[in-house]
Amino acid sequence: MAEKTLNTFEIVQQQIKEACDALGETQEVYEILKQPQSCLEVSIPVRMDNGELKIFEGYRSLHNDAVGPGKGGVRFHQNVSRDEVKALSAWMTFKCGIAGIPYGGGKGGIVVDPRDLSQGEVERMSRAYIKAIAPVIGEKVDIPAPDVNTTPQIMAWMVDEYSMLQGKNTPAVITGKPLEFGGSLARFEATGYGVALMMREAFKAKGKEMKGSKVAVQGFGNVGRFAALYAEQLGAKVVAISDVSCCLYNEKGLDVKALFDYVTIPENKNMIKGFKGADAEYDRNKVFEMDVDLFSPCALENAITTETVNKIKADIIVEGANGPTTPEADKVINEKGIFLVPDILSNGGGVMVSYFEWVQNLQNYYWSFEEVQEKQEVKMVKAFDDIYALKEKHNVTMRVAAFMMAIKRVADAMRVRGWVK
Numbered sequence: 451m452a453e454k455t456l457n458t459f460e461i462v463q464q465q466i467k468e469a470c471d472a473l474g475e476t477q478e479v480y481e482i483l484k485q486p487q488s489c490l491e492v493s494i495p496v497r498m499d500n501g502e503l504k505i506f507e508g509y510r511s512l513h514n515d516a517v518g519p520g521k522g523g524v525r526f527h528q529n530v531s532r533d534e535v536k537a538l539s540a541w542m543t544f545k546c547g548i549a550g551i552p553y554g555g556g557k558g559g560i561v562v563d564p565r566d567l568s569q570g571e572v573e574r575m576s577r578a579y580i581k582a583i584a585p586v587i588g589e590k591v592d593i594p595a596p597d598v599n600t601t602p603q604i605m606a607w608m609v610d611e612y613s614m615l616q617g618k619n620t621p622a623v624i625t626g627k628p629l630e631f632g633g634s635l636a637r638f639e640a641t642g643y644g645v646a647l648m649m650r651e652a653f654k655a656k657g658k659e660m661k662g663s664k665v666a667v668q669g670f671g672n673v674g675r676f677a678a679l680y681a682e683q684l685g686a687k688v689v690a691i692s693d694v695s696c697c698l699y700n701e702k703g704l705d706v707k708a709l710f711d712y713v714t715i716p717e718n719k720n721m722i723k724g725f726k727g728a729d730a731e732y733d734r735n736k737v738f739e740m741d742v743d744l745f746s747p748c749a750l751e752n753a754i755t756t757e758t759v760n761k762i763k764a765d766i767i768v769e770g771a772n773g774p775t776t777p778e779a780d781k782v783i784n785e786k787g788i789f790l791v792p793d794i795l796s797n798g799g800g801v802m803v804s805y806f807e808w809v810q811n812l813q814n815y816y817w818s819f820e821e822v823q824e825k826q827e828v829k830m831v832k833a834f835d836d837i838y839a840l841k842e843k844h845n846v847t848m849r850v851a852a853f854m855m856a857i858k859r860v861a862d863a864m865r866v867r868g869w870v871k
């Protein structure tokens with residue numbers, strides 16, 4: 451039977467319900483958390499290079515700010531929708547809850563395929579977007595960051611625009627900035643580094659060695675790239691990596707650093723296809739079927755479906771993307787006894803180091819690369835251990851345990867603030 455297609459927002463509502471039930475939370479808590487507090491829709495006029503004015507559609511959703519200001523990225527993608535942004539902002543609330551950082555959840559996006567735009571058009575669109583959402587963001591209100599297809603350079607244009615509107619420099623309004631302009635060392639690498647750390651912890655929990663293990667990574671964007679690089683540094687053989695162009699395979703492990711260099715050659719257009727260091731080049735969907743110990747989906751939502759899940763041979767999955775597994779596929783994963791580290795834990799490294807960046811901006815005092823990575827490691831390993839203990843105690847999955855921990859944190863804050871009983 452074909453899988454019922456749920457949109458991402460329905461998926462997150464189901465996850466909230468399940469965790470509220472497992473926690474024995476009140477209906478009031480569920481009612482508040484199942485919707486974002488606000489979701490602003492904006493139209494963004496951009497003067498294109500050919501002189502035409504084009505209007506783009508954009509959003510900024512604030513899911514919940516009981517714990518602290520909203521926090522979360524902005525994505526530029528043709529599939530961005532109001533529901534997707536709402537769902538992603540809810541995941542951010544829970545991600546921040548797990549990470550133990552004083553933020554709520556936010557997310558934004560523009561419906562656009564940035565590959566169709568020149569650099570100048572991207573800059574004008576980014577500035578126009580910030581102007582449009584300026585009333586709902588701020589250093590202590592809601593703090594954007596990079597997400598799919600948005601870069602430190604784009605963050606710099608956005609902060610510049612916001613600072614001009616405010617008439618003062620406001621570096622802490624957005625994180626994920628370039629190092630030259632208030633960025634933090636180790637932020638760019640942070641999400642992928644965190645994913646690799648969670649791979650290490652998952653191997654440990656399963657009583658297996660990461661050294662010499664075989665890993666497959668779906669996606670070679672900012673997350674997949676650094677997840678693969680650090681997994682290699684932690685001793686794994688990254689035998690398969692895919693992106694939209696293909697799936698590369700090398701039995702002895704791909705040379706990830708060489709692949710980094712390969713994709714940055716302009717004529718390769720950021721794609722892995724044609725890399726000489728592979729034994730074989732397959733269709734991109736082959737990445738699910740690889741004979742590996744661990745599979746890490748680091749691309750987009752709904753990658754692991756009822757169709758792809760049965761192809762997976764790995765007995766550990768570490769989610770790098772946001773929402774890569776559908777609820778139906780999740781059931782199959784649990785039935786098969788695959789150990790899964792859920793997105794809101796495993797890809798929380800990005801927002802964690804965004805928090806460190808924000809703290810550094812507010813203090814105007816900057817830390818070393820090692821200091822940042824050390825702090826990230828301590829926080830992420832603690833979150834993993836706490837969630838693992840909760841999973842054992844309640845006999846639930848890592849995903850449900852993660853949601854339970856996150857929801858408890860937000861619910862407790864809402865309760866002491868008098869929002870719910």
Ligand code: GLU
Nearest residue numbers: 522523595597800801804
């Ligand atoms: N976009 C990233 C995420 O989904 C990072 C968000 C942030 O740094 O605020 O977690």
